[in-house]
Amino acid sequence: MDGNFGLVHKTSSGVGHGQLASRHKNLFFEDQENVKEFLSHYGIDKKSNTSECSNFQAGNVIRSKIKTKKLDITGVFGSVCKHDIPVMMLDMTHGERLGYPAYILKKVLQNHTSNLVVMYDIACTLHRHLKKTMDSDVLRQCTFSVPVFHSFAHNVTCQLEYGQRFTSATGLTDGEGIERLWSYLRGFNKITKEMSINNRQDLLTDALLHHTFKAIHNLGMQKSKCN
Template sequence: MTHGERLAYPKFIIRELEKRYKDKNINLHFIYDIACVLFTHMHKTGEGIPQGISMAVPAFHVYGHKLQCQIMYSTRRLPGFGLTDGEGMERLWSFLRRFSRVTKVMTPSHRLDLLTDALLYYGRRKSTDLEVQLIQRWDKAEVWSLAEEEISAVLKEAPNNCLL
């Protein structure tokens, strides 16, 4: 990237995903900080969003958007995104932030070596903790499911005029 964040980059990624998975019956869930802007732009230009691709704004970023965007593009409100928050890259940048002060005085090759080691460590740590994360997410999903069942039971017992 030489010009900062532009809509051409996510549009390119979407087109590449469309080419790669066109013949397969796969639904892709695309999480982007300004998915609402990208969605509107692609419809205004007549491109549209390819079939089988859903877009959402990450769970924590969405609260900086207008209420309409929060409702239409939150990962919490769209089907298929589950409890994914979409903030994985933000966590990576947060991890790498602590290296900025040290690496700015290094030569490019030493900076590359240190950041490579840091990223390898980060990857190992994430893969080691994967089973723990999956168990935690499964527990959350079970609690979510039980809560939905209980809410449905309460709503069935409630008088009809209460639901208005």
């Protein structure tokens, strides 16, 4: 999971016919009203910050209050599976608040019964936060881990507890699949910020579908090479 602050939307571009007019509906993007309602009732831990083990700004409460009047969407928060296939996307209207990954976790776990490894730049902070805000059943289903390339920005204690290389059952998965997706989607940011809400969502969904089909094709190619 991770947030991308490049995929913004200008307020001046208008909403068009709205998110519900998107021809792809909520194939990847969650209904914005549901996200807003969840965040409005979701408590913010004022002591939550990453200064204990890293300098990442993700999840920082002060940053989460920053909202420019020129943007009605400040970015996209998303998740992918270990095969780099997109799972769920949320339009952000704040900074990278911990409520966004919490929302995705609650939605994914509704249809996911087996143990889930959650890889996030500040998985350590998210884990501590969820211990205070979510029920133990959810936490029992999740193992939290910091992706391999981001773990070096955390202190040694945090690396030993949350580093991907020390997380069982993750093998050589680097946890950076979402970064590869962002690298691909950044090519669309100059045009999507000028579109109406529904056209923006359709274009990004088309891009996500292309990325998905490509990832599935690559999986097949890798399997055939192994055989």
